[in-house]
């Protein structure tokens with residue numbers, strides 16, 4: 141039975157006639173380790189164990205909260221998964237995902253230099269597995285904490301981080317305390333890991349007066365500076381480099397230096413207005429990357445299942461003229477099509493070529509310099525919380541700094 145056990149499972153161990161209940165941590169040839177309810181790890185020699193019974197499988201609902209007392213303002217740490225949440229099990233040398241908040245803190249002893257931290261893991265997934273409902277659950281938890289004026293740091297996988305950061309930016313209006321997201325490209329067991337600096341810097345930013353969603357990641361390949369990006373203006377631009385994240389169509393809102401001092405540029409401060417949580421999101425919004433060869437059939441199927449579509453068009457925001465009548469039928473039906481550009485840098489302009497003007501006549505909404513994923517989370521938020529007309533009106537308006545209505549360059 142014990143071979144099938146995973147760390148985090150609840151077990152009962154019979155050892156020399158005594159029963160111990162706790163959470164299974166690990167087992168090697170000689171020793172089985174369980175975590176008792178009081179938090180202590182108990183190591184038992186296998187030869188004296190007569191049975192190990194599984195009481196319940198690991199579930200995030202069973203996750204114990206963790207805390208660490210250190211210097212500095214209190215911060216709440218919310219784990220959702222990704223590489224940053226892995227830790228080295230020094231008994232086996234294996235790199236494992238932290239399944240408990242205590243494990244996550246155990247991997248980050250440096251945090252005590254800058255903060256007292258309460259931690260909770262609400263998800264333990266790779267970020268490609270994130271669902272829209274996860275954004276809502278994260279937003280609810282964050283809202284609960286920032287209402288107590290406590291800065292929050294969310295640890296996340298890098299792949300879809302910019303989706304979550306923009307979703308949170310829309311779902312929580314006027315945050316009363318900082319909401320900071322961080323991640324790492326290299327796991328904490330590697331000498332080149334970016335996890336420690338990113339997390340410690342993020343905790344410092346969560347102790348500041350930031351009143352918007354910020355994302356803290358390496359600015360360069362050295363451990364000397366972190367960028368603080370606006371949650372609605374960033375993109376993972378490299379699959380493996382530590383400085384993979386860049387602000388797009390805007391500058392980072394600040395930096396954190398190697399002494400953990402923050403240097404702000406242009407950022408939103410906590411403004412004292414009431415914080416509002418929007419706790420709904422539309423599942424019927426899709427994001428489509430236009431490509432030569434896209435068939436009308438695929439476009440139709442995609443359109444049928446959604447009340448709103450964000451298109452990442454070519455260049456200034458184009459799609460083929462072949463789709464114009466379908467696009468018109470769709471928008472005549474009261475549905476919404478927002479246009480962004482695959483170029484990422486620069487803005488959509490549908491006034492230059494005939495194609496663009498035809499698209500405007502067919503009812504599409506050009507979305508300035510908003511990134512496709514930001515437009516996607518924004519429309520999902522708008523259609524989840526407002527009627528269609530309001531959603532259509534707000535889509536191309538600047539709500540959280542996600543677009544520049546007029547560009548100068």
Ligand code: DGL
Nearest residue numbers: 222223266267297298299
């Ligand atoms: N696939 C990645 C994710 O986004 C795992 C590694 C990482 O944290 O970036 O979760």
